[in-house]
Amino acid sequence: MVPDPLRPGQPLDGALAAAAGHRAGGRHAAHPGRPAGHPPGRRHRRGAGQDPARDPPSPGGRGGHDPFLPPVYFGTVDATPLWVCLLHDAWRWGLDPAVVTELLDPLERALGWLATDGDPDGDGFLEYLDRSGAGLANQGWKDSADSVRFADGTIAEGPIALCEAQAYAHEAALAGAHLLEAFGRPGADRWRAWAADLAECFRGAFWVADAEGRYPAIALDGAKTPVDAPTSNIGHLLGTGLLTAGESAEVAARLGSPAMDSGFGLRTMATTAGGYGPLTYHCGSVWPHDTAITLTGLARDGHDAVAGSLARGVLAAGESFAWRLPELFAGDGSDVVRRALAYPASCRPQAWSAAAAVAVLTAVLGLRPDVPAGRLVVRPLQPAPLGAVRVEGLRIGSDDVTVTVSADGAVEVTGFSGEVAVG
Numbered sequence: 001m002v003p004d005p006l007r008p009g010q011p012l013d014g015a016l017a018a019a020a021g022h023r024a025g026g027r028h029a030a031h032p033g034r035p036a037g038h039p040p041g042r043r044h045r046r047g048a049g050q051d052p053a054r055d056p057p058s059p060g061g062r063g064g065h066d067p068f069l070p071p072v073y074f075g076t077v078d079a080t081p082l083w084v085c086l087l088h089d090a091w092r093w094g095l096d097p098a099v100v101t102e103l104l105d106p107l108e109r110a111l112g113w114l115a116t117d118g119d120p121d122g123d124g125f126l127e128y129l130d131r132s133g134a135g136l137a138n139q140g141w142k143d144s145a146d147s148v149r150f151a152d153g154t155i156a157e158g159p160i161a162l163c164e165a166q167a168y169a170h171e172a173a174l175a176g177a178h179l180l181e182a183f184g185r186p187g188a189d190r191w192r193a194w195a196a197d198l199a200e201c202f203r204g205a206f207w208v209a210d211a212e213g214r215y216p217a218i219a220l221d222g223a224k225t226p227v228d229a230p231t232s233n234i235g236h237l238l239g240t241g242l243l244t245a246g247e248s249a250e251v252a253a254r255l256g257s258p259a260m261d262s263g264f265g266l267r268t269m270a271t272t273a274g275g276y277g278p279l280t281y282h283c284g285s286v287w288p289h290d291t292a293i294t295l296t297g298l299a300r301d302g303h304d305a306v307a308g309s310l311a312r313g314v315l316a317a318g319e320s321f322a323w324r325l326p327e328l329f330a331g332d333g334s335d336v337v338r339r340a341l342a343y344p345a346s347c348r349p350q351a352w353s354a355a356a357a358v359a360v361l362t363a364v365l366g367l368r369p370d371v372p373a374g375r376l377v378v379r380p381l382q383p384a385p386l387g388a389v390r391v392e393g394l395r396i397g398s399d400d401v402t403v404t405v406s407a408d409g410a411v412e413v414t415g416f417s418g419e420v421a422v423g
Helices: 012-022 079-093 097-102 104-115 163-182 188-205 232-237 245-255 288-300 304-320 351-365
Strands: 207-210 213-216 367-370 375-378 389-396 399-405 411-414 419-422
Touching: 012 351, 079 097, 079 104, 079 163, 079 367, 097 104, 104 163, 104 188, 163 188, 163 232, 213 232, 213 245, 232 245, 232 288, 245 288, 245 304, 288 304, 288 351, 304 351, 351 389, 351 399, 375 399, 375 411, 411 419
Parallel strands: 375 419
Antiparallel strands: 207 213, 367 375, 389 399, 399 411
């Protein structure tokens, strides 16, 4: 399901869950949601965190139940570029071109937001600051007040430019350019050039180093200082085109380290960081959707060994929780505990985590459809981290597809009417 663009009532949670869900060929993948909701952001409204074309995280901040936020709240820096990426992905999986055409005007407004209100000081980066005093201090998916920290544990002060927000924006600009070009609209060259400039600026501003080597900072703070705690946020940069091949390899090596890979998934913060705690909300716990996004990027960039380790970790976590993954769980490692430990206030079931299993499966199989081009690429992780896998009933365009990958990596695809490329 493709959430309606730029609407309160289409939370960030929904965008991420929909992105994973439609990639498994969900039967509703070709029918964009038209839920009731307030109109898109059209003006500046400080108390609600609203500006024109900004996509909100959710009604009432968190599902409409947070008494401390306005009933309609736009305090998110990433939902807008993620919606652009989702629209592009849905089109490649077979979304009706007529539906995409209906959404081209909102697409152009969303792209415009990246270069205007999304970057209020004009330094080339998406950033946020709650100027109302009544909103969220942090407006990425890690929205707790203490989630953006330096390596010594100090909490960063805003405005904050998150590393993953830049990656989402980069991918959105390229995805938007592809859609504009495919549907005969101007502007593709502008957004490709904008993405190239963003990547160059990111390369000069975000990279830091410690005794283990180089890695991107989680964010820039209000003084444009890199916030240097090693975190899972850097996993969201993979597969977006923001990094060079060498930079991607450095990130993959960091994510595969024992400080980050718990054996049950990816820790939100490295055990070496001053702010780490296995039962903190965003500073050492494991979130299945966070692991799944990182795993997807690792697979796209060809880092099969690290991706395979995280896939096995998610499977072990699933077994720990009777195959119903919670919102998050403790970051204690599999070398210390036999089963993943529960986080007391975690939601279970939860949309992100339910979708994470689908995203992991898609990454393990290496599915990359391009229905408009009549092509399906299947490049499974090697060696097969979960053994033999068979998936039936994948909806790719109008086709019902079955994909089988043997334990030794042999691929069989049936039911797809176009070209199939393996590897």
